[in-house]
Amino acid sequence: MTETSTQIQDEDTVRGELVAALREAGIAIHQPTDPPLFTRTPEPAMVPMHWRWDDLEEFLKRLGEVVALSPGSARRTLRLANPGLQYGTTPTFWASIQYILPGEVATAHRHTASAFRFVMQGTGCSTTVEGENYEMNEGDLVLTPNWSWHDHVHEGPEPMIWLDVLDVSLMRSLENVFFDPYETDTQPVGPEPEKSWREYGSGLLRPVGPAPRRTTNPLLVYANEQTLGALERAKGLVADPADDVILEYQDPTSGGPVLPAMSMKAQILRAGFDGVAHRHSGSKVYWVVEGAGTMYVDGRRFDWGKGDFLAVPPWATVRHSNPHGSDARLFRVDDSAVLRALNVYHEEVVGDGATAKAER
Ligand code: 1HN
Numbered sequence: 001m002t003e004t005s006t007q008i009q010d011e012d013t014v015r016g017e018l019v020a021a022l023r024e025a026g027i028a029i030h031q032p033t034d035p036p037l038f039t040r041t042p043e044p045a046m047v048p049m050h051w052r053w054d055d056l057e058e059f060l061k062r063l064g065e066v067v068a069l070s071p072g073s074a075r076r077t078l079r080l081a082n083p084g085l086q087y088g089t090t091p092t093f094w095a096s097i098q099y100i101l102p103g104e105v106a107t108a109h110r111h112t113a114s115a116f117r118f119v120m121q122g123t124g125c126s127t128t129v130e131g132e133n134y135e136m137n138e139g140d141l142v143l144t145p146n147w148s149w150h151d152h153v154h155e156g157p158e159p160m161i162w163l164d165v166l167d168v169s170l171m172r173s174l175e176n177v178f179f180d181p182y183e184t185d186t187q188p189v190g191p192e193p194e195k196s197w198r199e200y201g202s203g204l205l206r207p208v209g210p211a212p213r214r215t216t217n218p219l220l221v222y223a224n225e226q227t228l229g230a231l232e233r234a235k236g237l238v239a240d241p242a243d244d245v246i247l248e249y250q251d252p253t254s255g256g257p258v259l260p261a262m263s264m265k266a267q268i269l270r271a272g273f274d275g276v277a278h279r280h281s282g283s284k285v286y287w288v289v290e291g292a293g294t295m296y297v298d299g300r301r302f303d304w305g306k307g308d309f310l311a312v313p314p315w316a317t318v319r320h321s322n323p324h325g326s327d328a329r330l331f332r333v334d335d336s337a338v339l340r341a342l343n344v345y346h347e348e349v350v351g352d353g354a355t356a357k358a359e360r
Helices: 003-024 053-066 168-173 195-200 224-234 336-341
Strands: 049-051 077-079 094-100 105-111 115-121 125-129 132-136 141-144 150-154 160-166 179-181 245-248 263-269 277-280 284-290 293-297 300-304 309-312 318-321 328-334 347-350
Touching: 049 053, 053 077, 053 094, 125 141, 132 195, 224 245, 224 263, 293 309
Parallel strands: none
Antiparallel strands: 049 309, 077 094, 094 160, 105 150, 105 179, 115 141, 115 160, 125 132, 125 150, 245 263, 263 328, 277 318, 277 347, 284 309, 284 328, 293 300, 293 318
């Protein structure tokens, strides 16, 4: 052994002894073998995923046959699990597909995770959120802000299917999971059905009086026909080079995102649209409301169709195209809201179309 290698070995031994002593004391120092604390850009563990509607529909039917909604139990859902993560669909949220049969009741509870439902199929189910009762129709977006009591009662003739997204992965990483079951299966329904929608649902007019100083979104439902109308009007604007026709659902009192950690978007990729590549901070999940198209995620190609789900990791480069003869419509949820609130949101166009960073 040379003198240098003896020195290194001694250094390693001494360093090893120090590391062990520090560990005992609850202290760490950076080790040469540790992964870097800072990477130039995000290096997510989450992987891109594509779930096809044919598979999901088959599994939902089987789930309906096998899993009963026993009184006091939670929900019958298929959770979209990301194989790169220990938990959840993305680092922020868990997306699940809920299947509720005629006559069933999904009993009342509340939790710190904020949630929303986007109705995929069926009619006749209503949800009660903090005493306000809402009919759930296809294409409606219905909110369950954090810590609000909620239950669902299905009185329609056919199974109902909707997308549930909860920011429960974020709550878990913050170790802020609280959950209460309600004392009875359902909560009392107040005298004003769809109250928040009657007050704030136009997005243009509101109850009279001084401007409300609100920290939470007062509006609990975003009706499908209003979304469709807004998208139709937005078709007359200059197309977004990455996303074609895209609008964000907003809190009508602040103009901000609908929930503190989750931003929802409605999007149309018109027939023949071929977008620029683009990436931004945060993760997202798409549901295909109608039509078909292709999404390239970090160069991987996903050919999607009606009813499919796609999950996109943080900072992944996405390029959309719709080579078909008819328009496609997407519903999307992303966690840009929480990143913007923390002032750490990044966004840029990638490749030929790239200019300076679009936003920071
Ligand atoms: C939940 O409370 C609902 O209220 C749906 O319908 C899905 C997934 C995980 C945890 C709670 C609901 C859920 C959930």
